[in-house]
Amino acid sequence: MSSNPLSALRDDDAPGTRLSAEGLVLAGRRRVRRRRNAIVGTAFALVLVLTAGVAAVAGTRPAARPAIPDPPVPTASPTAACTVDLLPVPDGRELLAPVVDPTGHWAAARLSDRNGAVIWHDGVIDAVYTDIDIIALHGISAKGAAVATATVDGRLRAITLRRDYKVVLTLPQGASAQSVTYGMGINAGGDVVGYYDPADGNRRPILWRFKEPLAPVLLATPGNQEGGALSIADDGRVGGFLGAIDNSPKPYLWGADGTGRQLPLADRQADGTVGAIAGSWAADLGNSVRWRLDEPAIATRVEVSQAAAVGLAGDGTMLYGGARSAVLWGVGSPRRLALPPGYSSYLTGTISADGRVAAGAARQPKNNGGGAPFLWHCTG
Template identity: 40%
Template sequence: MNPLQELHDLDAPGTELTAEGLVRAGRDRVRRRRRAAMISTTAAVALILTAGVAALAAVRPPVEPDPAPMYPQPTSSAPGCRAQWLPVPKGTETSQPLVDSTGLWAAAEADGGYSLVIWRDGAVAAEVPALEHSMFSIVGISATGSVLVARAHRWRIITPGRSETVELSLPPDANPSGKADVTGMNAAGDVVGYATFADGQRAMLWRHGDGGRPTVLATPEGLASAAFTIADNGSIGGYVDDHKASRRPYVWRADGTGLVLPMPDDVPNGSVSELVGDRAVDFARGLWWQLSEEPGGPEPQWLATGSGGGRVMAADGTIAVGTGGDAVLWGSGGTVRLPAQPGFERYYVSGMSADGRVIAGSAVDEAAASAGRPLRWVCGA
């Protein structure tokens, strides 16, 4: 689950850190994925690198100190990978693009969040003008190119080739002035998020084609919850919160059962920010769990790439990292550098297909003091 970035978070008990609005920034996204990535000067880039702020637009919990080692330096260039610019309308600047799980579709905010560009297989498929003349942010994209965008408490799905949009609404018993947001979308177009009710905050699910009738996800008694990511198999990741001492990473399995994921003893709070393959990931804290692990259930493992934004994962565990220097791929075979574009030295990663074949991000030309150009790396045939 991705990528990119203002951080968009909920208040975390037991810590002085808050992420009230990113992720939408990361996450924020208002969003995590994006505004942090829209860098206009060299000084801003240096500040982000120093602070360790996530550059993705996706939703992320508060960042804790990173006890994990940083990834090893790349030893060579990634074989069989090529960098491609994503074309944009003349005079338009975009945020970092998101990609769907197949890698075919990508989308990015343009003109500072007032319009939208959608690509199919590297070519522009649609340009969406301003929606009600207000800024919005991209939350996710499906395998049919439908894009979920958010503005305050208004959420809609835009599909290339269709003039109408689909509005998502809250249940009638939700608090209209309470915290609520959409945070993730899977290949089928299902959407997750959270809303506030009389008895607390609850994780939510909007099924594709049924945006007016969301489902409140089952939450253990006495706990609050939020959902941040939904896998293509229907599993949902987020957290449960006891309002007192800890926020625990949580998975709602596709069969309706729930699973609290264990945490290291010295890490008080956590949340599932991405689900891909049989892995659950908390990029903000540099942790991951293998959900199919047997016997005894999943145990927390440190990501060798460290914590924070600018990291995305494929189903086989390969991680793409780009936080303002080289963009690299890290996996069981080591660390390799993704190809650079002439004249560009700083790269940010914001999305990755489930098979790891397509990685999306942006390249920054410091001399031009631009916000960056969207691009993708395609690996393999």
């Protein structure tokens, strides 16, 4: 196994941080709940003022349209075209919900105790890691390389994992020993994005190209503002946020050439991020918002009762997961995904680019940790 050749130069403990990799989506969801509670107790006139103010900050006033109402949960089974296949688990270990690659052939999941990860190819275990403290695992390429954030020599670092190697991704040139990195997204070809937290606290979006792993690129931001990258498409487009993640970030999109633009916010939305890109679509998973990028990018909120958005397919279908419900919602009616037989609840992972493979982890009652990983295979 290889490692970052600069790792021996960085032996100091990482500085404290208020933000974890998994906390990005969770923070967005907490902000959504707080805003909903505030709207209920606030006068209608004040809501109008705030909405106008948000549009002014965004720079593009979105079309006035209400949030799409929660879809009715179909009473007839919508899962006839989907099968549930449990994934093999080493030594009966519990895992969190897997991530799947754009093709649906690869999957990876973190052990619930954080001490490793498992990678599968076509439902067969391909690699098992039990010797690394993985904070969060966010994606896997079509070549079977998973991207994660892990504790390495006392610091949070972006890493990639495959059967035949484990790599700590290179820090930018001139980075101090106190700097940390977060691995947040990977595309089919193995390009990785995340963000770089230097000692001065000016967080920056970062890109590690598969063909140039020792030359990470800091993506440009207007006025050298801080920001971060969370997702990357196969054509090189990068999604993320501008500003501080814990202080009203704005959804931001970088083209393959590095030029960037802010995406509009949905009505009554104060902040957001671009957590997923697939095909001609992008999504703010924390706020259940999506944009169609090959048209004027109007933000559309697509919410599902008691479920949160966790994934995006190339045709705009979004995957939602709750403790007892998982829903696929594209341009037609929502479809509920069934639990594996014998389980009471589950965690929901991500979805393949063609929308045919989604992932989850089934849990028994009173189990607050991980569970048994599985895949939904859908034919239509």
